[in-house]
Amino acid sequence: MSLFRKNRKKLKTSPQEQNGNEKTKLSSDLQDSITYINELLGKNDDFVYRDFYIFGSIPAYLCYFSEQANPSEINTDILKPLMYPPEHIQKNLPDESKLVDVIIKEVLYQSRVKTETKWDVLIDNLFLGDTIILIQGQDVGLQLGTRKLKERSIDEPRTELVVLGPREGFVEQLGTNIGLLRYRLPIPDLVIQTTKIGKLTKTKVAVCYIKGITNPELVKEVEDRLSKIEFDSVLDSGIIEQFIEDNPYSPFPQIQTTERPDRVVGNLIEGRVAILTQGSPFALLLPTVFSQFYQTTEDYTNRFLMGNFIRIIRVMALVFSLIFPSLYVSFIAFNPELLPTEFAVAVSGGRAGVPFPAVIEVLVIEVAMEILREATVRLPQQVGGALSIVGVLIIGQAAVEAGFASPVTVVVIALATIGSFATPVYTAAFALRMLRFPILMLAGLFGLYGVVIGAILILNHMLSLQSFGVPYMSPVSPPDKEGMKDVVVRGPLWKMKNRPGFLQAQDKNRVGAKTQELRDRRRVPGPVDEGK
Structure with a gap:
């Protein structure tokens, strides 16, 4: 039978x-x-x-x-x-x-x-x-191998838009993302090691680094932390980030997320490690220092004068969005004599009839702005745009006319909100938005002293952080000569001869001798010179 x-x-x-x-x-x-x-x-x-x-x-x-x-x-x-x-x-x-x-x-x-x-x-x-x-x-x-998985086509990143730079972004399929890295790094030294994390989801995770550049101790530490994750579901790279970061209670992210392959490749070449996760379009870059959160791809693809100007504006917007509302409260409530007379009179006239102290007024407007921002993000795109216009124009104007807030307060909060949008990394911008509230309360209690105390506490906390053994404020503290060439301003590419010292890369040199000759040579005589 x-x-x-x-x-x-x-x-x-x-x-x-x-x-x-x-x-x-x-x-x-x-x-x-x-x-x-x-x-x-x-x-x-x-x-x-x-x-x-x-x-x-x-x-x-x-x-x-x-x-x-x-x-x-x-x-x-x-x-x-x-x-x-x-x-x-x-x-x-x-x-x-x-x-x-x-x-x-x-x-x-x-x-x-x-x-x-x-x-x-x-x-x-x-x-x-x-x-x-x-x-x-x-x-x-x-x-x-007969897999037939429908995947989203490669498109421009949604969270990291650039004017001058590549337009490709990661998708949810791990194989496609690895292919994007291989396309930009066609070298045998690019090592990609995969493992599975999640007792139920069995999510495939890839650890990427360049052999001969990345510190082997860093690779070993990353693999060790990943191997100790025992969790039912790993649905996104953000879940892995929460398990492997050094200080989970800090508002500052110690691991950078990006959906740009070119940014991942640039960080791999510097000596970092990248983690790709099946089902997530975001890669994790580590170790991370604070200066990475206000740097963009355009800083390097543009001529360095243009890139430095844009970066300085971005850093100013970052500081502006953090402390400007607190400075406004401290000046109005405690130190109005520090303001020019004409401006102080205009502010006091605008606040006439407002029933709240300055700190309460700013807090209420700040909370309303955060609610409006969150509602705009969660609504469909067609409705969200209309809501943002209604919120900014109609609600703001109605609050001023009703005497609920002064015109100057609305302008200050609007400028601080716009400044937070200039921070290119969402997680870092969110940290600054959260820290704005405690500094604002300190300013309402102690004036300028409170602003200074808040800034010192934040700076002291940042100095205490580490990301996989690397100080968070590197290369400023501890100082690193090569790293300082790419902090607030970026030096010309041919002047950045070595990789940052705080990454302890095996191969430190990244600019060849011929490139130095190219930039240091004298001008080649032309027809005009020959005729003289």
Whole structure:
């Protein structure tokens, strides 16, 4: 009687349990394997399986998930050559010991074929879109790469827009993101090591670095922290960030997130490590220092004079958004004599009739602005734009006319909010938005002294932070000569000869001698010079 026509009785124990110590190994009895996998996955409507004969005589079993695998590829490149093999194989069937080797090397049209003896590995890859083939008399299964996952096309990053620079951004598929890195770093020294994190999600995570540049101790520390994550679900790179950062209670992010491949490549070349996560378009860069949060790709793709001007404006906006509302409160409530007379009169006239102290007035407007900002982000794009215009124009004007707030207060909060938008990294901008409130309260209690105390406390906290052993305020504290060339202003690229010292890169040099000759040479004589 044919193997497939027998009555498939349920086993009291699974094949793993029957094998004693080898609980995860496949059984050479195809019937046992079929019973086990059907009991495990047979209740799923998208689970597809088929019994067939290899070379017309050897029983086999094929299975896959319909929404994860490519059925046309399975039919054309797998089933057809197995059921209708070449003539030389039909005449001389291979021995049982050589069957799997002959199938892989002479029959299948699939380039992604692996043999596997462990059930857990086969099942994990089955969920990811691979096709599994089990063969009678063989204690190994064939795992074929037939994944067909729909993915978002490569598009411009949504959170890190640039005027002059590359337009490509990461997507949710890890393989595509790794390809974007390989495209920009076509070198054998680019090392990508993958692991799986998450007891239920089994999320694939890739650790990327450049061998010969990145400090091996840094790579070892990153891998050690990742290996200790035991959590049910890892759905995004932000979950990994919370587990591996040094100080989770700090408002400042100690790991930079980016969805730009060019930024990741630039940081890899400096000696950092990047972490890519399956299902997330954001990469993690580490170690991270504070100066990275106000730097953009345009700072390096533009001529250094233009890039420095834009960066200085960005740094001023960062400081402005943090302390400007607090300075306004301290001047109005405690030190009005520090203001010019005309301006002080204009401010006092505008505040006439406002029933709240300056600090309460600013706090209320700040909270209202945060609510408006959050509502704008969460609403659909078409509605969100209209809401922001209504909130800024109509609600602000109505608050001033009702005597709820003074015109100067609305202007101050609006300018501080615009300044926070100039910070290119969202997580850093969010930290500054949070810190604005405690400094504002200190200003309402102690005036300028409170602003100074708040600034000192924040600076002291930043000096105490570390990111994977690197001081957060590097290269300012501790000072680093090479790193100082790219803090507030950036020196010309040919002057930045070495990589930052605080990263302890193995290869410190990044500018060749010929480049130095190119920039230091005298002007080549032209036709005008020859005629003299």
